[in-house]
Amino acid sequence: MTDRTSRTGTYLSRRTLLLSSGVAGLSAVAGCTTDDVPSNTDGTPSDDEAEPRTVADHSSPDLEKWVDEVPRPGVAEPAGTKDGQPYYELEMNEFEQRLHSDLPPTTVWGYDGQFPGPTIEAEQGEPIYVRWQNDLPDEHLLPVDTTVHEEMIPYDIDGVRTVTHLHGGNVEAASDGKAQGWFTRDFEATGPKFEQKDYYYVNDQPAATLWYHDHAVGITRLNVYAGLAGFYLLRSDHERGLDLPDGEDEIPLVIQDRSLDEDGSLFYPSAVSEARGGDESYPETSIVPEFYGDVPVVNGKAWPRLSVDPETYRFRLLNGSNSRFYDLELLEYDETAGETGDAGPSFVQIGNDGGLLSEPVEIDGRLEMGAGQRADVVVDFSAYAGETLLLHNDAPSLYRGSDDKNEETKPLPEIMLIDVADASADGGESGGETDAGTDDDGGTTGTVPDELATVPDLPVDAAEQHRHLTLAAGSDEYGRMKHFLGNREQPSGYALDDPVTEEPELGTTEIWSIANNTGMSHPMHLHLVHFQVLGRESLSDYDRETDGVDVDSLESPEPYELGWNDVVTVDPAEVVHLVVHFGEYEGLFNDQTGEYMWHCHMVEHEDYDMMRPFRVRPSDDAEAHDSEGDNSATDSE
Numbered sequence: 298m299t300d301r302t303s304r305t306g307t308y309l310s311r312r313t314l315l316l317s318s319g320v321a322g323l324s325a326v327a328g329c330t331t332d333d334v335p336s337n338t339d340g341t342p343s344d345d346e347a348e349p350r351t352v353a354d355h356s357s358p359d360l361e362k363w364v365d366e367v368p369r370p371g372v373a374e375p376a377g378t379k380d381g382q383p384y385y386e387l388e389m390n391e392f393e394q395r396l397h398s399d400l401p402p403t404t405v406w407g408y409d410g411q412f413p414g415p416t417i418e419a420e421q422g423e424p425i426y427v428r429w430q431n432d433l434p435d436e437h438l439l440p441v442d443t444t445v446h447e448e449m450i451p452y453d454i455d456g457v458r459t460v461t462h463l464h465g466g467n468v469e470a471a472s473d474g475k476a477q478g479w480f481t482r483d484f485e486a487t488g489p490k491f492e493q494k495d496y497y498y499v500n501d502q503p504a505a506t507l508w509y510h511d512h513a514v515g516i517t518r519l520n521v522y523a524g525l526a527g528f529y530l531l532r533s534d535h536e537r538g539l540d541l542p543d544g545e546d547e548i549p550l551v552i553q554d555r556s557l558d559e560d561g562s563l564f565y566p567s568a569v570s571e572a573r574g575g576d577e578s579y580p581e582t583s584i585v586p587e588f589y590g591d592v593p594v595v596n597g598k599a600w601p602r603l604s605v606d607p608e609t610y611r612f613r614l615l616n617g618s619n620s621r622f623y624d625l626e627l628l629e630y631d632e633t634a635g636e637t638g639d640a641g642p643s644f645v646q647i648g649n650d651g652g653l654l655s656e657p658v659e660i661d662g663r664l665e666m667g668a669g670q671r672a673d674v675v676v677d678f679s680a681y682a683g684e685t686l687l688l689h690n691d692a693p694s695l696y697r698g699s700d701d702k703n704e705e706t707k708p709l710p711e712i713m714l715i716d717v718a719d720a721s722a723d724g725g726e727s728g729g730e731t732d733a734g735t736d737d738d739g740g741t742t743g744t745v746p747d748e749l750a751t752v753p754d755l756p757v758d759a760a761e762q763h764r765h766l767t768l769a770a771g772s773d774e775y776g777r778m779k780h781f782l783g784n785r786e787q788p789s790g791y792a793l794d795d796p797v798t799e800e801p802e803l804g805t806t807e808i809w810s811i812a813n814n815t816g817m818s819h820p821m822h823l824h825l826v827h828f829q830v831l832g833r834e835s836l837s838d839y840d841r842e843t844d845g846v847d848v849d850s851l852e853s854p855e856p857y858e859l860g861w862n863d864v865v866t867v868d869p870a871e872v873v874h875l876v877v878h879f880g881e882y883e884g885l886f887n888d889q890t891g892e893y894m895w896h897c898h899m900v901e902h903e904d905y906d907m908m909r910p911f912r913v914r915p916s917d918d919a920e921a922h923d924s925e926g927d928n929s930a931t932d933s934e
């Protein structure tokens with residue numbers, strides 16, 4: 298009762314505060330239902346002083362499911378050449394796009410008028426240049442919390458800060474798209490780490506499903522949510538030689554979750570709900586701890602359906618959501634009854650974040666994807682002619698963490714419907730296009746070869762450095778939850794702008810052990826490099842004072858964690874051990890030095906404050922050589 302009284306007092310003080318500052322629309326604060334929340338869409342102009350809106354107060358319109366066909370993202374075309382290489386200009390802009398047939402068009406952001414942005418088709422060994430142009434309006438589409446990194450962000454400048462990161466790109470530091478390398482429209486203002494307008498992607502790494510997305514410090518969550526993301530498919534002769542499904546049978550699918558208003562506009566919360574700790578002490582417009590939308594959006598369509606023939610397809614799956622985990626499986630589905638049945642065709646995983654696996658892996662059960670992760674999978678629909686399947690997700694929002702029961706973090710089970718055409722309709726619908734695949738003798742993997750690529754093991758014993766890293770939770774001056782990255786020397790974590798603490802040497806192999814001291818799972822991402830997952834152990838078994846890992850004693854990586862990864866999920870109270878090589882390795886990847894980032898890929902966490910730089914320093918040999926040069930120059934003076 299005491300608590301109840303004090304909460305009432307909280308509401309009153311909040312109400313008083315808002316009234317005195319002349320802000321209308323208090324029902325969200327007073328915890329009323331959705332019906333009572335004034336809509337921005339009732340004809341009154343909405344402006345900066347719109348009422349705070351939390352996820353708990355909001356429900357998206359009740360849309361009919363499985364109406365629209367999943368579109369394919371467009372393909373980017375070079376604008377010309379630069380230094381003899383293809384040169385792209387991709388413009389970030391604001392436009393309207395229909396996310397569902399029954400909704401008015403939604404104002405979104407994208408690249409070249411597309412959400413998701415056009416796919417860049419790149420070729421191994423053929424570098425390209427990209428100029429990421431910012432042509433966005435002066436004002437952000439979504440509510441901006443100006444307390445996030447206010448010490449380093451000039452929130453009063455005109456224009457929206459953006460910077461595009463090629464996720465999974467083994468690229469030079471100046472083209473990495475780091476958080477503080479932002480720029481506004483026409484490069485009018487630039488961040489302290491901005492270096493150049495044209496990014497150079499050397500494409501000297503295995504063929505892989507990469508993607509590009511915004512990375513501007515403090516507002517990445519908002520820029521990505523508004524739509525700034527797209528695919529970057531790196532291909533190679535080797536991959537083509539595998540004769541995997543291609544053309545119409547290769548489909549990139551980016552899975553996102555959004556919340557929408559009745560007028561079709563994107564909803565993103567401007568305040569933290571009470572259930573997540575929000576109270577009157579929080580800033581007027583506040584970053585939220587995580588974001589979970591109630592509408593699945595695949596390639597920019599809400600509740601979509603995908604029509605396939607009863608044959609083998611290649612799906613390039615990308616979790617492009619802000620915070621949400623997915624645990625995916627195809628289930629038989631009775632569309633009339635709205636009921637799921639038995640398991641459908643399994644995912645046969647052929648590639649991971651950083652390229653092809655050594656051999657196909659049939660996923661027995663669910664395929665897990667944290668934010669930012671890709672899964673290159675093959676699915677054989679030949680036994681499901683005429684059937685309907687559901688792409689089903691059973692991951693709770695906070696995943697294997699705590700506090701996953703409150704209303705705003707509810708799961709999103711239904712993602713996409715798949716209609717498998719009748720076998721008899723195949724010839725008519727495909728317009729005479731036929732696929733090879735008559736030589737299927739590989740059992741469950743259909744036309745997929747037994748050997749896909751050479752993925753050398755990184756030798757753990759050769760690791761020259763063992764980094765003991767931490768994920769930590771804390772709070773800010775307003776009492777809001779905040780996450781940090783730390784290490785053995787400072788387990789409670791560092792600020793983004795504290796001096797660089799992780800400085801691997803080019804040409805060396807390291808072990809990165811990431812210990813999760815928080816109450817929820819985090820998908821951890823390293824820029825520049827791809828790593829291999831050695832395994833997991835519980836925090837209680839982990840000795841952070843001792844270097845070296847006994848791999849045999851660890852819980853093995855999941856089947857979908859084999860090969861080259863750039864994101865790995867670390868659960869609460871566990872340690873994940875990675876082995877990573879910095880620089881070229883057995884003809885794979887390339888040498889780069891300089892500053893990059895590592896961070897949680899839940900973008901709400903990345904913004905606040907789960908992101909740190911690391912710096913790859915030149916090899917000691919090179920440094921010795923450089924200092925010799927310096928000395929001789931000094932001598933000659």
Ligand SMILES: [Cu+2]
Pocket residue numbers: 780818819820897898899902903907
């Ligand atoms: Cu996180």
